[in-house]
Amino acid sequence: MTNLALTVNGERTAIGAVPVHTSALDWLRDRGLTGAKEGCAEGECGACSVLVARPGIDTPTEWTAVNACLLPIASLDGQEVITSEGLGTPAALHPVQEELAVRGGSQCGFCTPGFVCSMAAEYYRPGRSACAGDHEHGANGFDLHALSGNLCRCTGYRPIRDAAYALGSPGENDAFGARAAEPAPAAVATGMHSSEGEFIRPTTLDAALALLTDRPDAQVVAGCTDTGVQVNIFGSRPALTVAIDRLDELREFEVSAGEVRLGAALTLTEIERRLAGRVPLLSEVFPQFASRLIRNGATIGGNLGTGSPIGDLPPALLALDASLVLASRRGERVVPLADYFTGYRQTVKAADELIRTIVIPLPLAPMTAFHKIAKRRFDDISSVAIGYALDIRDGIVRDARIGLGGVAATPLRARDTEAALIGQPWTETTVRTVAAVMANEGTPMDDHRASSSYRSAMLGQSLLRFYFGGLDV
Ligand SMILES: Cc1cc2nc3c(=O)[nH]c(=O)nc-3n(C[C@H](O)[C@H](O)[C@H](O)COP(=O)(O)OP(=O)(O)OC[C@H]3O[C@@H](n4cnc5c(N)ncnc54)[C@H](O)[C@@H]3O)c2cc1C
Ligand code: FES
Ligand code: FES
Incomplete structure (x- = not known):
């Protein structure tokens, strides 16, 4: 064990001799901070929500709510x-505690500390009060999506919403507001080991790649929203965990005339805020991806790193014709996303490689959309996901890229549908004919989320929805 420590509620606290895979939630509760609860241990309920001081976009530090059950301490x-x-x-x-109390936002109280932390992060969000009041924002700019990862089983959500919408702005003497004006803690080199294994946070890409070269068994982690579930629910105990989420080299963000470059370790919240609508297709994905709590941790590289056939970003990024920069000690290579997935949770990425950057070429196709078919509107995994990018000029489809998820062992391009559309007039007759082609894309399976026939039906329906939705616009 080394002298690892963090500042908890203003007090520097040694991490101490704990197993290396101990979650932040268990660690906090073992120290008597039992407000945060374990409801699910898999990122679904938000009872474990706490605030971390992260480098901000609009202020030097932003108080960011995360799921403490998923993060290793x-x-x-x-x-x-x-x-x-x-x-x-x-x-x-x-x-936020005051408003929840006076507006009846808490009954048994199990979920309340988690709501308090998610609500506090939104209370301190820079620029909150400038957000317009619509059905998902209060007159105070409070974005109800900030609470989309928090479940309450007994109070009902109206009093919680009332509390959120009643909040004012932090006063000048607010200590947490003042802290946000100071820089966030830097990432520090970390080495921790126990009989369970070892956790290393290198501080340079080169050092991370050297580790991966020497130890092909290493488990890379970024936001831990996927790997944390593996540890908690499936008993995964990697001998070596390598954290890469704070590496500067993996946090590039650049929009130039010819491309958008997104560092693999940027979280979805960071990308959403930094892009600010400049890639409309991604703007449609973000609100449908898990919850704010998960998006505050989940990285774009992690979504591609899982190799999952049901990740939400691959269909959108396939439609956007994205490429990945893969880095290893042997050098860098650029792989089109369409060539990245090779089989179920298999990719061309070698064990010694990291995804460094995701590159989206510009200009973007003029007509884009993202359809996610899932059992719930928020915080659910896709049964089927479809990303569209079409170029239609003078009523003729000049180009079409369609990315699909959930209908095969890998995300894939709907090549037959694309070929059937290109050169055709963009009319209801064309779309109805091509919808039948689209319904035959992939090799969908039956599973607990959906049947294969439902998935096929949803593909065809999606094209019709895209067409008729486009007419409304
Ligand atoms: C409650 C809940 C809801 C979710 N909802 C959705 C959803 O709606 N849509 C969806 O698509 N996903 C969803 N997920 C899955 C998960 O949040 C995403 O896949 C997320 O993007 C993973 O990112 P991460 O940074 O947390 O990855 P981690 O968990 O840290 O890592 C995931 C994998 O990627 C690898 N990896 C990470 N970064 C890199 C890199 N730079 N280079 C190479 N490999 C890398 C890791 O080695 C690991 O194998 C959900 C998860 C939870 C717990
Ligand atoms: S315990 Fe449910 S999200 Fe962490
Ligand atoms: S107050 Fe009981 S679960 Fe929310």
Whole structure:
């Protein structure tokens, strides 16, 4: 064990001799901070939500709500965490605690500390008050999606929403607001080991790649929204875990005349905020991807790193004709995303390679859309996902790229559908004919999410929805 430590509710606290895969949630609760709860241990309920001080986009630090059940405590070495206990005390409640209390937003209280932390992150979000009041934003700019990862089983959501919409703005003497004006803690080199294994956070890409070269068995982690579930639910205990989410080289963000370059370790929340609508197809994906809590941790590289056939980003990125920059000590190579997936959870990425950057060529196709078919509107995994990018001029389809997820062992391009569309007039007759082609794409399976026939039917329906939706616009 080494001298790992983090600041919890303002107090520097040694991590101590704990198993290397100990979650931040278990660690906090073992230290008496039992506000955060374990409801599911897989990122679904938000009862474990805490705030971490992350480098911000609009302020030097942003208080970011994350699922403490998914993060290994080792990943927070050198960082700052606030729990519900640190936000306020019974004698001096924080404004979000006060509003939840007076508006009846808590009954059994199991979920409340998690709601408090997610709500506090939104309370401090820079520029919140400038957001327009619509059915998902209060007059105070509060975005209800900030709570999309928090479940309450007994209060009902109206009093919770009332509390959120009643919040004012942080005052000048607000300590957490003042902290946000100072830089966030830097990522520190971390080495932790126990009989369970080893956790290493290298501080340069070169050092990370050297580790992967020497140890092909290493488990790379970024936001841990996928690997945390593997540890908690499926008992995964990698001998070596290598954290890459804070590597500067993996956090590039650039929009130039010819391309958009997104560092693999950027979280979905960061990309959503930084792009600010400049890639409309991705703007459609973000609100449908898990919850705000998950998007605050989940990285774009992690979504491609899983190799999952039901990830939401691959269909969109296939439609956008994206490529990946893969880096290893042997050098870098650029792989079109269409050539990246080779089989079920298999890709061309070698064990010693990291995804460094995702590159989207510009200009973007003029007509794009993302359709996610899932059992719930929010916080659910896709049964089928479809990304569209079409170029239609003078009523003729000049180019078409369609990415599909959930209908084969890998995400794939709907090549037959694309070929059937290109050169044809963009009319209802064409679309109805080609919808039948689209319904035959892939090799969908029956599973607990959907039957193969439902998946095929959804493909054909999706094209019709895209056509008729486009007419409305
Ligand atoms: C409650 C819940 C809801 C979810 N909902 C959705 C959803 O709606 N849509 C969806 O698509 N996914 C969803 N997911 C899955 C998950 O959040 C995403 O796949 C996410 O993008 C993973 O990113 P991460 O940074 O957390 O990856 P991690 O869990 O850290 O890593 C995942 C995998 O990617 C690899 N990896 C990470 N970064 C790199 C890199 N730079 N280079 C190479 N390999 C890398 C890791 O080695 C690991 O194998 C959900 C997960 C949970 C727990
Ligand atoms: S315990 Fe349910 S999200 Fe963490
Ligand atoms: S108050 Fe009981 S679960 Fe929310």
